[in-house]
Amino acid sequence: MTFLLDGFDTDPGDAGLPGAASHTPAVDEALLAGLNPQQREAVLHRGPALLIVAGAGSGKTSVLTRRIASLIQTREAWPSQILAITFTNKAAAEMRERVQQLVGGAADGMWISTFHSACVRILRRQAEAMGLKTAFTIYDAADSRALLKRIIKELEVDTLGLTVPSVAGKISKLKNELGDVDSYARGVNADDPADVAFLEVFRRYTDGLRRANALDFDDLIAETVHLFRAFPEVAALYQRRFRHVLVDEYQDTNHAQYALIRELTRPILPQHVPADTRTRVDATGGIPGASLTVVGDSDQSIYAFRGADIRNIVEFERDFPETRVILLEQNYRSTQNILDAANAVIANNFDRQEKKLFTTVGAGEKITGFTGYTAYDEAQFVADEIQALHEAGAAYKDMAVFVRVNSQTRALEDILIRSAIPYRIAGGTKFYERAEIKDAMAYLIQVANPADDLALRRIMNTPKRGIGPATEAALQAHADRIGTPLRETLRDAGQLGLGPKVTKAILDLGVILDEVEAMVPTSPPAEVLTELLVRTGYVEALRATRDPQDEVRAENVEELLSFTKEFTKRNPDGRLIDFLTEVALVAAADDIDDASGTVTLMTLHTAKGLEYDTVFLTGIEEELLPHRISAGEVGGIAEERRLFYVGITRAKKRLYLSLAMTRSQFGDTAVALPSRFLQEVPPELIDWRQSPGALELRATNLSGRRRDASADGRPGRRDGARRPTFSYSTSLPPGPSAAREKREWTSAVTNTVRDNGDLTLASGDRIRHADFGEGRVVAVTGQAPKAVAEVQFDTAGRKRLLIKIAPIEKL
DNA sequence: TGATTTAATCGCACG
């Protein structure tokens, strides 16, 4: 290893060689306008390795884009020699756009993409070397789970504690560590039946992927690393091409990604340098490694659960000698109050590099705290505040509501709908995860990659053709016998002794797939999809059912069709496989559309990298943030704290911290405790509208049915002393007493929903609301069924209500 | 045999 690192030694005579020189380039001052000294240096430093420790909101995107622009402007690098890696496609698109603004069309030849997209590009070009066809398909998490489910069922190993999620997680972890079946087999514990069984599942899963000509998400990275290691001359191709590698969000890289970066920036040995190279060689006849720039913040590392290794950034200096480290601590996003809260919270994580964010914009408003009785109560507070801010001139699009888990959005959605506040959910149930979209995609995948059995099984009986489980099993048995993909067996249906009706259905499907497959090479994706949908009668079948939801589903499929058309507009030469790749790689954070005039709901994870004027951080409760599952994992609490930190630092002007005293989960209602993290925020920074203590007191007086934490049999852990002293855990008793108690809280909001039909209200009407009591209608806007009434309640203040569904009656 | 209805189970974040 050492001899390779020697290649990083710089030769002073090589000033013109990209990536090897250490000097200050002559960069246009305009490119540096508005940068502070540290940012400036981060743009201008030249050398083999640069680590930019960028605190939240410190302008790192600006630094990265200008650094890229400076390389191009000074002619130190061609655009094609630059590889910039971001965390999401959205971040990549944004970076490309900002670089474009700085250098114009020169940005076109650069690779600015996610790890996964970059690897797919490399793998498609070099797929033959890996024994794959270039049209390999990409299995998303759901596809992988479907395959695992079949295997686990087949082997009947679920009794050994091998569940689909546990096995999927373990395989993913192994692949992130660049492990494979063989390496696992060497270390397997032969005395442990569960371990042996896991190995068999892993082996069959790997075989299944290979036979289906498919790669899962983790393979995309790992296989690229394996490719580079197995074929140094292939690696040399990319090492020679990319002279500048830049990686954003480096704290969230896993081992495989780290290895990939290592391979890409490795010096090229003389024997792998082609004779006709135009890149300058060093004294030994080799080519020095590419210049590497990484940007990250270990305080924002929130993906350890999926294999991100914080050591990658902590030990960067050791891994890459001659690293220059630059700290960016000045924050250009938030007020000092928000930063003080963030600094105070993150200071509770020991073992971190000291870093304190500061700003020059002033203290700003205090943080607002609120404790609701229930999640609905909390949601009502959020909705009321959003409405008040909106009326004061704030745009909906500048506000965001963060949740720890997706299930929290339900109460928020209910209330936002009732309050007639426009909102959207980033991530959530993603478009491409809907059943009808997966169906349509499976058709496309089948004709692009006929080896993909998983896709074929999905569509074999969708729409209904009378091909049931028994028939499928017969086809599968035949496929196993003759050793071909399932698809091949469709043609042989006549030989299997099936009923005439079923046989015809199978043959017909086979003919459709074959004929559509033949048009793939010459037709754009939209035509292929249309042909499939029409000939299989998929949309028609949806429209024919009684289920009103199916109408929406049919529309979704048509939206997918328009996506394919859009795709072709963007990429006139785009093939079907390119479209499928793009879809496979879209992520939750990618579909956040800033332009729309709506409040955005999202998880804290999705929020990373974003910023909003106003941020509502909801559900700041024990068991939720920190999430209960994190308690059992090493460093789990610290990671949850970073998640809280990430949430706080998204806010530019206003931050709200809210929680509920009770939270309903899985049907029953449980008492929730204020999060320990709340106590880490300096009390003088929070202005409580309703503090946890105030409600706690009342709850005590009223219920008197508390049990101590020890009663539920969970021994106190190391961090037990830090838990709030009023620790208890019990279910709220249902029945009349609970209902009566609820009425004691004037702001208690229930989840009552009603269909008022075509009830019409006019200004001046008196109404009674199930939660807010009586009030007078002040104004009515909009058309039924979306008409909104503005009501001045006698005790609950002014609210906006969607008339059709509000629990109200006219008096 | 396949389609439809009913009961039972299980829940974290994501490219």
Next chain:
DNA sequence: GATTAAATCA
């Protein structure tokens, strides 16, 4: 609450 297995219907 959504998904999935068992039970019943055609």
